[in-house]
Each structure stands twice: as structure tokens, then as C-alpha cells.
Amino acid sequence: MKTTLLHLPSIIFLLSLTLPFLSGAANGRWQLLQKSIGIVAMHMQLLNNDRVIIFDRTDFGLSNLTLPNGRCRHDPTEKALKTDCTAHSVEYDVASNTFRALFVQTDVWCSSGSAVANGTLIQTGGFSDGERKVRMFLPCNNCDWHEMGNALVTRRWYSTNHFLPDGRQIIIGGRRQYNYEFHPKKQSEYKNPYLLPFLVQTNDKGAENNLYPFVFLNVDGNLFIFANNRAILFNYRNGSVLRTYPEIPGGDPRCYPSTGSAVLLPLRNLEAPCVEAEVLVCGGAPRGAFQRRLFSPALDSCARIKITDPKATWTVDTMPRRRVMGDMLVLPNGDVLIINGAHLGTAGWENAKKPVLEPVIYKPNGLVGSRFVLQCATRIPRMYHSTAVLVRDGRVIVGGSNPHVKYVFSNVTYPTELRLEAFSPYYLDPLYSHLRPVIVSPSSHASMRHGEKLRMVFEVNGRVVPELVTATMLAPPFNTHSFSMNQRLLVLSRGKVRSRGNSSCEVVVTAPSSPLLAPPGFYLLFAVHQDIPSEGVWIRMH
Incomplete structure (x- = not known):
């Protein structure tokens, strides 16, 4: 009887959840939200109405979700399917655990985006007919995608966006794009992008390893840009490199397709004369892993640097699991969650094996060697094209995973994954x-x-x-x-x-x-x- 009473709060909590499976305790809990949302969650953004906009790509054929009211996408240039009556985007309502199909016309594959000052999601680029498009999604009831045409001056595929103090966003890089541009644009910015030689310098032939560069707004208004294994502090207003940081220890690449992840650690002491800023970069793949396709063991290191320090150097810590294609999320209490990914290989079609099922919590204020806390495992592999976002109640919504060119559900090791689940960090435990x-x-x-x-x-x-x-x-x-x-x-x-x-x-x-x-x-x-x-x-x- 004593044991039963001690566990009563947890039992009540478990019984209150009506969804199919739960696992874990004070080291986290997993909850299945949807058996299928019909599409792969390749991209996700939480909006200020507590709805998550999710989208995949449009150029592979049919998804598993039909568009409503007989609506179809017609594209005479599409090679896979010229008339497609299935959805490639959904809006997920966190509060009601429901979703609805959205309509997107042009290809959003491997695109980028940012929620801007008024709460609108501005989404940029993609592949083929979508590579120069800008799309908008407003946080309102029954809204849908609005496409703005070729509003980018050059194609953007695998680029990175960041919002700016003036309310605009900057769009940096992309495949074979060693430059940047802004949205919205000033009159003088419509003809040509601005060159960024750093992206040429960090390009590995055959692998690139500088796609989706890690970009953070520093506290001085300049941009910290990390690509491949190097970083700069960049004044985007006049195009000047203000400083070059030391190469990350070991020299292995961390950006796509060697795909590690990075976060700006919590900014503290905001009223101090000089606010300090630190960046944490974790995981990735050894140099040459993408070209060799030998499923090399992923990196197990996290490197941290105080980017505001004039003598900045990297300090290195070791994760409890090797990880490539992991997602890093800053939690409301300042912890960092590292979730999703694989032990072996790189990003790309069929390029990874051995999923990492256990997330890990990184404690920024802990001592080196004791900052990581292993969490309970999911049962769903989250490999290439998986995503994770924090929502208002403190859970992390996790979706996606599709290492195949098309949707494949059988006779493969890692089937296309349409399930949506939530990870509840330790702080949500009834304890x-x-x-x-x-x-x-x-x-x-x-x-x-x-x-x-x-x-x-x-x-x-x-x-x-x-x-x-x-x-x-x-x-x-x-x-x-x-x-x-x-x-x-x-x-x-x-x-x-x-x-x-x-x-x-x-x-x-x-x-x-x-x-x-x-x-x-x-x-x-x-x-x-x-x-x-x-x-x-x-x-x-x-």
C-alpha cells in the first residue's frame, strides 16, 4: 500500500492522458499525439496562436492527406505529378491536438523562414519553381499560405534566415549561393545579392558542409555566422568581417550535410554594461563522411565559445551519445535539449543508420564533464528530415523523418514517418x-x-x-x-x-x-x- 500511495500522483497523471502510449518518469516522458498527420514534418514553426505550421516538399508525388473541397495543385512543370490533390502542409493546433490541411503551390523543399514582428511566418526559397519564392502565413483562423512570387533576387535552397533589429530578416547562403539578401527589400536591393566570401572559403568540394549555416544575432547587433568548422562576426550592414574566431577543435564539419546543430545560450545580466553571449555547437560528422558514404560514427563532442570575449576560445565537452542530425532546443529554464538524429552517417538520402532514441539535457551552468543528463527513449526513429519545436506548455513537439526520395512505408529499415509525438522534459513530471x-x-x-x-x-x-x-x-x-x-x-x-x-x-x-x-x-x-x-x-x- 505504501508503494501505491507514493506513486499515486504519477498514476493519476498517466490516467489523465488518453493518448496511445507514454513512457519515462522524471527523466522525461513521451506521448503519441497523432498516428498520422499525412505529411512528413520537414519544417516547423510555432505561431503566436499556439498553432504549429508544418510542411514537407511538393515534388515527390502524393502525400497521405487529401486537400479539402476537391482542391488540387496543378503544375505543368512538375516531373513527379502534374495534378496533385494531396496536401504538403498542415496546421497543427496544440490545444486541441487536431490538424488541418493547407495548400502550398510551389516547392518548399529545404527552405527557410522566420516569424517577423507582427507574428506572420515569412518563408523563403525552396527547390525548382519555389527557389525564389517568398510565402506568408498569418496566425489567424482558417488562414492558408499566400505566395508572393519571385521576391528573392537569387535561388535559395538550404539557406538560413535570421530576424534583425529593424524588423527585417536576412537570408544567408544556400546551395551554390555565396551571398545574402534581405526581406523586405529597400529599393536599391532588388537587383543583386550581397557577396559573402566566407561561404566560398568554407565550401568543401563535393560535400559543401556550409549549407544551413548557424547564424545568431550577437548582442552588439552583428551576426555570428558558423559554417563548416569556422565562424566569423559579420557586420551585415556594410558587408565587413569584424573578426574571425578560432577553428572548432578537431576541425570536423558541423553544418549540412555533416549536420550537427547549434544554439545561442541564454542571454543573462541584460542590464550589465557588456552583455555576454555564448554559442554551443554539438554533434556532426567527420570530414569526408558524406563523400565516402561509409556510415562513419558521428561526432560526440560539443564545443562552446564566448563570442563576446576578445580572446574567445572553444571549450569541448563529450555527449553521452554520438549524434548527427540532432536538434537543439533551448528550454524555458535555460537548459538545452538535444533530440533526434543518428549514431552513424550524415544527412542525405539513405545516408544514416542506428537512430539515437534518447534525448539528452545539457545544463549550461554545470561543470564540464557533468553537464549532460540522459533522457528516456522514444520508440520512433527520427532520422533525416525530422524536426522538433517547443510549445507554450513546455512540451516539445517532434515529427518527421524520411530518408527516402519518396514516401516509403514498407520493406525499408527506416520507413517514412508521419506520426507526431510530444516529449515532456523532467520539469513537467508530477514530482x-x-x-x-x-x-x-x-x-x-x-x-x-x-x-x-x-x-x-x-x-x-x-x-x-x-x-x-x-x-x-x-x-x-x-x-x-x-x-x-x-x-x-x-x-x-x-x-x-x-x-x-x-x-x-x-x-x-x-x-x-x-x-x-x-x-x-x-x-x-x-x-x-x-x-x-x-x-x-x-x-x-x-
């Missing part, structure tokens, strides 16, 4: 429910200006430890090919935590002082108590 804050105010979709004070009221079903209360602000990213573009977590400066009775507390937090720290747009605001985050509320930075 920590007494620590978990609930935000009472501000209300969702409140507005904040840079440097403004914000009164946050939250409740905890237990005793608050004021010294262990923080507030964080997360920019939800665009995720594809193991990189989350525009991902950014800021730890807000705060005043004293004041009690408002037995279970309610109040704290005044300060918004980031500049768009260099937090470009305009929608963010998720979290209260974090003893490392356990609340559900987020949407706020808009102006």
Missing part, C-alpha cells in the same frame, strides 16, 4: 508540481517596449524561494534540418519577489533594453521557480 508557477498576469498577448518594467504575478502550490525565481523570454524558432533559426532565450532582470498571500507572488521584471538584444516580435514569457518553468504567455516586443 515537481508543487514548484511549478502559474502566471496570473500579464495576460496573453500583452505588449512590452524595450526597457519597460512589467509586473508579473504568479502562483505556486507550495512555498516560494524568492532567490530561485527568474523570468525568461523565448523567441520561438523556425526548425528544419537540425537547426532552429532565430532561437533566442533571454533571462530578464528582476526586482524583489513579494508575497501576495499564501500562494501568490509578485515580481517586477525589465524588458531587454534594445532590439539588438530582442528584435521586435512575439515571445513566450515564462516564470521559472527552482528550475521549474510555468506555461508561457505570449508577449509582443515593440
Whole structure:
């Protein structure tokens, strides 16, 4: 009887979930959301209406989801299928666990994107007839894709986007594109892109290894750009390289198709005269692995560099699992989740084996050698073309995986994967429910200006430890090919935590002082108590 009582909270929690399978405990939990969404989740973006826009590619033939109302896609230039009445994009509603088919006309294969200041997803490039297209998706009921024509000055396939302090986005690189451009454009920017010789210098013949470069907005307004095994600090306004960072230890490539991943670690002490910024790069494949196709063991290293340090050097840590094609997500409490991927091979069709089923949590503030915590395993391999995004309730939505040119469901080791699942990190375990804050105010979709004070009221079903209360602000990213573009977590400066009775507390937090720290747009605001985050509320930075 004693054992039964001790486990009663967990049992109640499990029974409350009606979905087909659950596994794990305080090291995470997996939950199947949909047996099929009809398409492969190659690209994902959470919007500020708590819906995730998911899309695949259009040039392989039929998906497993029919477009509604007899609608069909007609493309006389398409080689696979000139008339296609199936969907290649869906909108997933997190709250209701439902999805609906969306219509996209041109090919979005291996494209890029960013949610801009008003919350609209601006999606760029792709393949063939989609390579110069710009598409928009508004966060509204029953909206669909709107295509803007050839709004890019050159083809963009495997490029990276990043939002900017002025509200625009920059689009960098792509296959055989050693340049960058902006959206929207100024009048003088419509004819030619801006050259970026760094992308020529980091191009491995036959492998490239500089596609989907890792790009982060530094706290000084310049861009940290990592491609292959090297990085620069780049002034995109005048096209100048401000500094070149040391080569990553070992010299192995980390960008597509050797596909590791990277994050900007949480930005802290935002009111300090000099805010520090660090980048973490994990996994990838040894040099030559893509050309040899020998399924070489993936890299097991993570390298970290303080990009604001004039004498910046890399420090290296070892992951508990080798991993190529892993996704890295910054969680609301500042931890980093590393999820998806394979032990052997590289990105590309049929180029990887031995899936990594266990995610891992990286603790940025831990000591070297003790920063990683292995999590419980999924039962679904997530290989090439898999994705993951954090949603407002703190779960991570995981989808995709298709190492084949077309959809293949039988007689292969890793079938095309249409299931959607959720990973719940340890902080959602019932063991920590007494620590978990609930935000009472501000209300969702409140507005904040840079440097403004914000009164946050939250409740905890237990005793608050004021010294262990923080507030964080997360920019939800665009995720594809193991990189989350525009991902950014800021730890807000705060005043004293004041009690408002037995279970309610109040704290005044300060918004980031500049768009260099937090470009305009929608963010998720979290209260974090003893490392356990609340559900987020949407706020808009102006």
C-alpha cells in the first residue's frame, strides 16, 4: 500500500492522458499525439496562436492527406505529378491536438523562414519553381499560405534566415549561393545579392558542409555566422568581417550535410554594461563522411565559445551519445535539449543508420564533464528530415523523418514517418508540481517596449524561494534540418519577489533594453521557480 500511495500522483497523471502510449518518469516522458498527420514534418514553426505550421516538399508525388473541397495543385512543370490533390502542409493546433490541411503551390523543399514582428511566418526559397519564392502565413483562423512570387533576387535552397533589429530578416547562403539578401527589400536591393566570401572559403568540394549555416544575432547587433568548422562576426550592414574566431577543435564539419546543430545560450545580466553571449555547437560528422558514404560514427563532442570575449576560445565537452542530425532546443529554464538524429552517417538520402532514441539535457551552468543528463527513449526513429519545436506548455513537439526520395512505408529499415509525438522534459513530471508557477498576469498577448518594467504575478502550490525565481523570454524558432533559426532565450532582470498571500507572488521584471538584444516580435514569457518553468504567455516586443 505504501508503494501505491507514493506513486499515486504519477498514476493519476498517466490516467489523465488518453493518448496511445507514454513512457519515462522524471527523466522525461513521451506521448503519441497523432498516428498520422499525412505529411512528413520537414519544417516547423510555432505561431503566436499556439498553432504549429508544418510542411514537407511538393515534388515527390502524393502525400497521405487529401486537400479539402476537391482542391488540387496543378503544375505543368512538375516531373513527379502534374495534378496533385494531396496536401504538403498542415496546421497543427496544440490545444486541441487536431490538424488541418493547407495548400502550398510551389516547392518548399529545404527552405527557410522566420516569424517577423507582427507574428506572420515569412518563408523563403525552396527547390525548382519555389527557389525564389517568398510565402506568408498569418496566425489567424482558417488562414492558408499566400505566395508572393519571385521576391528573392537569387535561388535559395538550404539557406538560413535570421530576424534583425529593424524588423527585417536576412537570408544567408544556400546551395551554390555565396551571398545574402534581405526581406523586405529597400529599393536599391532588388537587383543583386550581397557577396559573402566566407561561404566560398568554407565550401568543401563535393560535400559543401556550409549549407544551413548557424547564424545568431550577437548582442552588439552583428551576426555570428558558423559554417563548416569556422565562424566569423559579420557586420551585415556594410558587408565587413569584424573578426574571425578560432577553428572548432578537431576541425570536423558541423553544418549540412555533416549536420550537427547549434544554439545561442541564454542571454543573462541584460542590464550589465557588456552583455555576454555564448554559442554551443554539438554533434556532426567527420570530414569526408558524406563523400565516402561509409556510415562513419558521428561526432560526440560539443564545443562552446564566448563570442563576446576578445580572446574567445572553444571549450569541448563529450555527449553521452554520438549524434548527427540532432536538434537543439533551448528550454524555458535555460537548459538545452538535444533530440533526434543518428549514431552513424550524415544527412542525405539513405545516408544514416542506428537512430539515437534518447534525448539528452545539457545544463549550461554545470561543470564540464557533468553537464549532460540522459533522457528516456522514444520508440520512433527520427532520422533525416525530422524536426522538433517547443510549445507554450513546455512540451516539445517532434515529427518527421524520411530518408527516402519518396514516401516509403514498407520493406525499408527506416520507413517514412508521419506520426507526431510530444516529449515532456523532467520539469513537467508530477514530482515537481508543487514548484511549478502559474502566471496570473500579464495576460496573453500583452505588449512590452524595450526597457519597460512589467509586473508579473504568479502562483505556486507550495512555498516560494524568492532567490530561485527568474523570468525568461523565448523567441520561438523556425526548425528544419537540425537547426532552429532565430532561437533566442533571454533571462530578464528582476526586482524583489513579494508575497501576495499564501500562494501568490509578485515580481517586477525589465524588458531587454534594445532590439539588438530582442528584435521586435512575439515571445513566450515564462516564470521559472527552482528550475521549474510555468506555461508561457505570449508577449509582443515593440
